[in-house]
Amino acid sequence: MLCQFQGGADSRVFIKTTQKLLTSVGVDIGSSTSHIIFSSILLEKDPQSRSEKFKIKERNILHSGPIHLTPFSDADTIDLVALRDLFLRDYAAAGIDVSEIDTGAVIITGESAKKQNAEQIVEALAGETGKFVAATAGPNFEAVLAAYGAGAVSRSESTGRTIMNVDVGGGSSNISICREGRIAQTAAINVGGRLLATDDSGTIVRLEETGSKVAERLGIKLSIGLRIDADTQKRLASSLAESLVEALQGPPKSDMARMLMMTPPLEATEGIDELTFSGGVAEYIYKTETQEFNDLGRALADAIRVKVTESGMPLHEPEHKIRATVIGAGQSS
Incomplete structure (x- = not known):
């Protein structure tokens, strides 16, 4: 001092x-x-x-x-x-x-x-x-914390680039658009890797309400105690990833994506120079995690990579991933 x-x-x-x-x-x-x-x-x-x-x-x-x-x-x-x-x-x-x-x-x-x-x-x-x-x-505040913690805000200031950071956790994905060291927009959608979890035999031991709603719209019957196979998990993950990427590109058009939105959608999403992912699911997206946790995390990450590649959005790796929100909370709140 x-x-x-x-x-x-x-x-x-x-x-x-x-x-x-x-x-x-x-x-x-x-x-x-x-x-x-x-x-x-x-x-x-x-x-x-x-x-x-x-x-x-x-x-x-x-x-x-x-x-x-x-x-x-x-x-x-x-x-x-x-x-x-x-x-x-x-x-x-x-x-x-x-x-x-x-x-x-x-x-x-x-x-x-x-x-x-x-x-x-x-x-x-x-x-x-x-x-x-x-x-x-709230989801918008979480998006802000994650963007700061992931390094997206500071990188947008130091490089002059527009960066979209998406923090994909267990129950939600929180989106921030960063320009010139500031948060320009935020949004959130109920897409996450732990909307359901199983034991080692594939029996469902945890099922969030959102997971049930997504499954119902896909014609899949899910409940605690039922077994779920890998193909069904991939189908759920693909639908969630499709809704997420849809939300990254502006107001969603599909009924599924609109149902999953937690906040008003992003408005203008043109001119994004870099797309980065933080949160626990990001560790799978960038292949820095290999351990399985009996949930949708890995399948969701794989589906997100496919959908992002198909969209042509410029994927980059952030400074911090799973710890982004807690770093933002400790240093920027």
Whole structure:
């Protein structure tokens, strides 16, 4: 911390701080995975401002916790005790005490935000893990966080290119268009890799309402306890990917894509120089993940690659993928 000392005629001394170093934490609770990240943020006083206005000069990641599968006690309830214990172990591994946290955010995203105890989860974790700006992320806010965390916003500023970032998680895909270091548009669609999950035998153990609706429109019967084969999963994934790519190109025309939209659609989508994907499914899109998690993630990623190639959209790889939202939460919220 740098200070300026000023003395007046009455010998009183005033200290003006020109820099502040904060320790920040971001917590992302998604429908597939949850993770935590610790960052240092250097703030510097804006010399052009007459008030005590500070700007972010530098951000650095101090510690990235492991990727956890989000624990559920039943289909509609996140297991708060198990989740809290996971994050407290991450604090211990980082060597950071709760009292050392200056700021941060708890973000609950996608299908997890619809669970019965979503608000309780946010309030409980915000109260126990430091000084937070706690929020349940709406789809547009999640899109913004992911775009910052993936590096799309900063890249649009440094290159002058227009970048569309799509964060594909377990229950939703959140879209941002970035121009000149700013978010120009956002949208979201209920397309994700964990709209259903199975056990090792292929028996459905988790089925989100959206997954049921998509299957019903395709004439596929799904329910907890039924087995689903690989071909049926690919059919579901192909339909979801088609709806997603449709949403990337403007107002969707198909009934399926319109049904899946969570926000008003994108308006003008011309002039996109780069298309990047973040989120858990992106790890499969860019082939940086090989482990199976008994859900639609891999099949959806494969279908997205096919549909994007067919569309001619210019696919690029972002700086961060599965951790994009939590990085955005910890450094830019």
